[in-house]
Amino acid sequence: MITRLSHLFLRTLRDDPSDAEVASHKLLVRAGYVRRIAPGVYSWLPLGLRVLREVERVVREEMNAMGGQEILLPALLPREPYEASNRWTEYGAGLFRLKDRKGNDYMLGPTHEELFALTVKGEYNSYKDFPVTLYQVQTKYRDEERPRAGILRGREFVMKDSYSFDLTDEGLTASYQAHRDAYEKIFTRLGVKYVIVSATSGAMGGSASEEFLAESEIGEDTYVRCLESGYAANVEAVKTVVPEAIPFDGLPEAKVYDTANTPTIDTLVDWANGADLGRTITAADTLKNIMVKTRLPGGEWELLGIGIPGDREVDEKRLEASLEPAEFVMITETDFKNNPFLAKGYIGPKALQANGVRYLVDPRVVDGTSWITGADEDGKHVVGLVAGRDFTPDGTIEAAEVRDGDASPDGAGTLVSARGIEIGHVFQLGRKYTDVFNVDVLAENGKPVRPTMGSYGVGVSRLVAVIAEQHHDEKGLRWPAEVSPADVYLVIANKDETAREGAEGLAAQLDRAGLEVILDDRKASPGVKFKDSELIGVPLIVVVGRGWADGKVEIRDRFTGESREIDADSAIEEII
Ligand code: ATP
Ligand code: MG
Ligand code: MG
Ligand code: MG
Numbered sequence: 001m002i003t004r005l006s007h008l009f010l011r012t013l014r015d016d017p018s019d020a021e022v023a024s025h026k027l028l029v030r031a032g033y034v035r036r037i038a039p040g041v042y043s044w045l046p047l048g049l050r051v052l053r054e055v056e057r058v059v060r061e062e063m064n065a066m067g068g069q070e071i072l073l074p075a076l077l078p079r080e081p082y083e084a085s086n087r088w089t090e091y092g093a094g095l096f097r098l099k100d101r102k103g104n105d106y107m108l109g110p111t112h113e114e115l116f117a118l119t120v121k122g123e124y125n126s127y128k129d130f131p132v133t134l135y136q137v138q139t140k141y142r143d144e145e146r147p148r149a150g151i152l153r154g155r156e157f158v159m160k161d162s163y164s165f166d167l168t169d170e171g172l173t174a175s176y177q178a179h180r181d182a183y184e185k186i187f188t189r190l191g192v193k194y195v196i197v198s199a200t201s202g203a204m205g206g207s208a209s210e211e212f213l214a215e216s217e218i219g220e221d222t223y224v225r226c227l228e229s230g231y232a233a234n235v236e237a238v239k240t241v242v243p244e245a246i247p248f249d250g251l252p253e254a255k256v257y258d259t260a261n262t263p264t265i266d267t268l269v270d271w272a273n274g275a276d277l278g279r280t281i282t283a284a285d286t287l288k289n290i291m292v293k294t295r296l297p298g299g300e301w302e303l304l305g306i307g308i309p310g311d312r313e314v315d316e317k318r319l320e321a322s323l324e325p326a327e328f329v330m331i332t333e334t335d336f337k338n339n340p341f342l343a344k345g346y347i348g349p350k351a352l353q354a355n356g357v358r359y360l361v362d363p364r365v366v367d368g369t370s371w372i373t374g375a376d377e378d379g380k381h382v383v384g385l386v387a388g389r390d391f392t393p394d395g396t397i398e399a400a401e402v403r404d405g406d407a408s409p410d411g412a413g414t415l416v417s418a419r420g421i422e423i424g425h426v427f428q429l430g431r432k433y434t435d436v437f438n439v440d441v442l443a444e445n446g447k448p449v450r451p452t453m454g455s456y457g458v459g460v461s462r463l464v465a466v467i468a469e470q471h472h473d474e475k476g477l478r479w480p481a482e483v484s485p486a487d488v489y490l491v492i493a494n495k496d497e498t499a500r501e502g503a504e505g506l507a508a509q510l511d512r513a514g515l516e517v518i519l520d521d522r523k524a525s526p527g528v529k530f531k532d533s534e535l536i537g538v539p540l541i542v543v544v545g546r547g548w549a550d551g552k553v554e555i556r557d558r559f560t561g562e563s564r565e566i567d568a569d570s571a572i573e574e575i576i
Contacts, residue, residue: 047536179456195212
């Protein structure tokens with residue numbers, strides 16, 4: 001297609017918008033890609049919409065390739081499903097709520113776990129239907145406290161959200177990995193420099209939730225990275241691992257915790273057998289099972305329950321109730337690979353859940369300090385330290401900040417920190433939402449089985465800003481070819497009629513060759529045209545100018561800034 005600038009609905013601006021601080025925001029407004037309507041609410045003009053659609057195309061291609069099926073749910077949602085999950089309340093001021101004419105409560109969807117769980121419940125009822133991954137590319141609404149940097153943090157924005165439904169934990173792990181792989185492909189194709197960081201406690205080193213952060217100094221997320229091992233985590237997640245982490249060789253060594261106030265494995269086994277478990281526990285069992293214990297103010301330990309993988313009957317209520325006066329500790333060793341969520345369900349204190357501590361908190365409490373221990377999927381054990389005071393019953397952990405220079409939780413080296421912009425998030429949800437809506441299907445043995453879910457988001461509109469942020473110079477935008485609003489930007493910089501005809505001919509040839517062409521056929525000075533060509537940021541600029549009389553056109557590479565003259569006759573072959 002040939003897009004003529006003489007017709008295109010476009011006004012570029014000479015000056016930066018007064019409300020813009022970051023480069024991508026300034027340039028996207030100046031180059032006529034987006035326009036502000038209200039805080040965090042933007043319109044997409046033709047060029048901006050093209051880039052947005054290109055990002056969507058790449059996302060769809062990779063989601064389809066990994067087996068995802070696209071559907072589209074409404075953004076206008078009734079209150080009830082979110083009431084059932086408690087998110088109508090939990091979401092707080094971030095949720096846009098409204099009423100219909102009859103006074104019924106509605107909301108604008110900020111994310112759609114509830115609706116996808118209900119949608120699957122509505123259609124599927126047999127194990128034969130699983131696994132299934134559904135996704136949508138949809139407008140989301142969040143009343144962000146601080147909308148920022150134009151489309152980077154909007155209150156209305158486009159997200160690709162997908163949801164996987166599996167019947168087994170292995171299945172969930174595979175679906176999660178498939179999304180993670182697809183996301184790597186998406187961000188690589190989009191030309192984004194990114195890191196994958198653990199979004200859960202760094203000490204755990206696992207993968208129940210990871211964020212994709214685009215490297216950027218203007219990012220709102222801070223992450224730490226260990227250059228020696230490649231370990232990387234969002235500092236929000238590592239806050240629970242403070243401050244010096246040391247390697248730990250595994251639970252069997254817990255036997256060495258033979259100090260006055262540290263129970264040994266044998267003691268724990270005794271406790272377990274002291275509780276009415278209906279069977280005898282051995283030391284070997286403790287490596288597979290979960291024990292939950294609390295220390296009462298008097299200093300005594302009380303075993304609250306023991307859980308067998310797959311069994312959800314641990315005395316959670318009792319544990320919660322005892323938290324107020326008690327100092328909380330949980331001990332567990334679980335078959336993590338197959339049951340990444342097992343422990344989460346038992347931990348009880350919101351603190352641990354909120355901070356993504358998945359399992360294994362060792363009962364050693366020495367001088368008011370607790371140890372958090374975990375293992376990554378390779379079985380490598382790591383340990384972090386949390387001050388006793390940091391466990392608070394209301395669920396906050398106010399652990400010390402992670403600093404530079406701190407030891408990496410895997411013991412491989414030191415941490416360095418940098419900033420990033422969250423562009424994607426992959427998350428093993430487990431049965432949280434299928435539990436809320438009793439989503440059960442019939443297993444092969446005729447018994448009901450409850451699907452386990454993953455949820456996965458990509459910030460589609462945010463990516464337009466992120467790409468602009470990572471690819472620009474002082475003159476303007478520089479789009480990677482995959483998302484550029486055109487392949488070639490052809491400037492007519494010669495008033496001569498034959499030059500104009502020559503440029504039209506070249507544009508037609510490029511169009512026939514399947515390239516997207518922007519043709520600057522405006523009656524404007526070459527200076528104005530060149531400035532706009534750089535501002536708009538198409539990767540290849542072709543100039544039909546003075547050289548035309550000698551049979552030459554100029555080719556400019558917007559990325560390298562290089563330009564050279566080539567024969568007009570062979571221009572088409574050179575460009576394609
Ligand atoms: P953030 O930490 O930036 O607030 P989030 O963790 O709240 O993001 P998720 O709920 O994980 O976001 O949503 C999935 C993706 O949607 C994010 O990774 C991000 O790329 C994008 N996103 C979230 N909020 C916004 C927003 N206000 N504007 C644009 N994109 C957003
Ligand atoms: Mg957010
Ligand atoms: Mg986030
Ligand atoms: Mg997130």
